[in-house]
Amino acid sequence: MADTTSMGSSVATDETSELIASNKVEGTTVYNRQGEHLGKVYNFMVNKRSGQVEYAVMSFGDFLGMGGSYHPLPWKALTYDPSQGGYVVDLDKRKLEGAPSYRTGEEPTFDRAYSQSLYDYYGLPYGVV
């Protein structure tokens, strides 16, 4: 989450109706549709050439009793809910349980094939803005 005091007025610098600052996305809490706290946004991956965000990486402390894990999610799977002050993931636990994920030290290779498999899992077209 951004330190909103460091640049003066917060709304103008870290968020508008259209845009959000990268460092405000990081650390933001993630909820499921039932309002349960799942974890937070660890970071997100940007396509160097196009500047397109491919996916955000959620860190789930001990979600589902699986120990600390990282779940990459397509950007579009996250919806910001102002009333909760966090992102809502419109996925049930069953879907998340079977989703691509990894633990610290067991990261996959984040190549095109991995991105493709991620989008396939969530039923979203890869490479389409």
Add this chain to the structure above:
Amino acid sequence: MADTTSMGSSVATDETSELIASNKVEGTTVYNRQGEHLGKVYNFMVNKRSGQVEYAVMSFGDFLGMGGSYHPLPWKALTYDPSQGGYVVDLDKRKLEGAPSYRTGEEPTFDRAYSQSLYDYYGLPYGVV
């Protein structure tokens, strides 16, 4: 800059040939074409809906003797140079001097008109990936 020790193997998690992690972009040094240190990336602004990065905000400590200032730059104006370990801004000082910028506490409203003016200044089409 990302703490690459916090997620185990660094290359796999914060950068690939195609992708770069948001928290690795932040804090990265920015140079001009002559190899002079200009400042660093403060953060970058992402379109909430599309996930498209609109611009990165450079913080220049005392660049040009103007005091601390922030210069938003279109994503495409930044090129990462592995040999320098930082971004190279392909702009001369004269262009940067006249560019849209602001100081802490004097932030403009980051609306569509501001984005448009920014892209216009750098001669890039706004809204085109």
